[in-house]
Amino acid sequence: MEKEWISGSEGENLKFKRETLLNYGMNRWGLNKAHSVGSTSELIRTCAPTKYKEWEEFYFTKATQKKKGGIKITRDYIDSLGQTLYIKLSEVVQNELVSITEEECIDYAYNLVLNRTYEGYKTEIETIYGQLEGAVERKIEPAPDNWDRTYSVDFFIKINQKFLGIQIKPIASGQALNQYQWIEMHKVNHARFERDFGGKVFFVYSIKSSTGTKKIYNTEVIDQIREEIIRLLK
Numbered sequence: 001m002e003k004e005w006i007s008g009s010e011g012e013n014l015k016f017k018r019e020t021l022l023n024y025g026m027n028r029w030g031l032n033k034a035h036s037v038g039s040t041s042e043l044i045r046t047c048a049p050t051k052y053k054e055w056e057e058f059y060f061t062k063a064t065q066k067k068k069g070g071i072k073i074t075r076d077y078i079d080s081l082g083q084t085l086y087i088k089l090s091e092v093v094q095n096e097l098v099s100i101t102e103e104e105c106i107d108y109a110y111n112l113v114l115n116r117t118y119e120g121y122k123t124e125i126e127t128i129y130g131q132l133e134g135a136v137e138r139k140i141e142p143a144p145d146n147w148d149r150t151y152s153v154d155f156f157i158k159i160n161q162k163f164l165g166i167q168i169k170p171i172a173s174g175q176a177l178n179q180y181q182w183i184e185m186h187k188v189n190h191a192r193f194e195r196d197f198g199g200k201v202f203f204v205y206s207i208k209s210s211t212g213t214k215k216i217y218n219t220e221v222i223d224q225i226r227e228e229i230i231r232l233l234k
Contacts, residue, residue, distance in 0.1 A: 012052045025089045031081050038063035038073055125168050127214040128206040129155065132166070135222045138229060140166065151193035152186040153201055157225075159232035164199030164225065165190070170206045171217060200228055 008015040016022055026032040034040075043063060049055035063073035071077070133140045136157070143153045143165070153165035167186070183203070190201040202225055205217040216222070 021089065021093075022085065025085050025093065029084070029088055031085055034066035035070070036065060036081070037078075038070075039066050121170065123214075125154070125170070125206075128168050128204060128216060131216055132204060132222070132225075135216075136225050136229065147193075150189065151196075151201070152189040153193055156197075157199075157229065159199065159229055162198035162232045163193075164228050164232065165193050165197075165201035166204055166225075167201060168204045168206060170214075199232055202228070 005017050006014050007017045030036055038059075040059070040063075043059060044055060046062075047055055047058040049058065060073065060075065064070045065073065129140060138157045138159075140155050140157055143151075143156050147153045147156070147165075151165060152167060154168050155166040156163045157166070186201070193199075193201050202221050203218070204221055206214050207217040209215050
């Protein structure tokens with residue numbers, strides 16, 4: 001008899017109708033983490049099974065919780081994880097769903113789309129700002145608001161009575177970097193900045209690494225900024 005909560009399968013992998021909710025619960029309470037079910041990715045590579053049954057037998061023979069004093073994983077233990085998940089969803093999550101309001105959902109949607117995007121952008125800019133300041137060994141200061149509008153400059157470095165400008169542009173991983181487009185778009189403003197303050201304006205592009213940290217994409221700009229600092233010091 002088919003179980004009504006199963007919607008299909010891909011090989012041995014079953015598809016559950018309420019998988020989003022089940023996955024949320026497993027992740028929220030860490031029921032699928034290595035400290036709970038062992039390091040499944042390491043175990044299956046060690047096993048290198050050709051059939052599902054080989055993997056199942058190997059797992060229940062070798063798997064232990066990945067924590068100090070972690071217990072050996074058994075079928076009964078996996079059953080207990082499912083029971084814990086049921087209690088959490090039917091009691092904790094159910095209570096949360098009953099108490100949620102339309103206003104809360106509206107606030108969350110607004111915050112997620114606008115506030116969180118803005119704070120993430122600010123964090124990225126500040127991270128790159130710090131990296132660049134350490135690399136060029138000069139104090140980098142935020143540009144006045146009118147400089148952003150008039151000169152398309154985010155930050156500046158003061159060298160004697162002159163300034164060089166910096167504009168930081170976050171780019172998405174895998175996104176083609178069209179430097180020419182940015183240069184042309186701000187060409188007039190940057191030429192005005194150099195005329196008024198004596199220094200050039202440099203684009204610094206930031207990108208998220210595979211580990212999730214922000215880093216300078218066009219690292220060659222560091223040497224270019226250093227050279228400009230030397231020029232302005234003369």
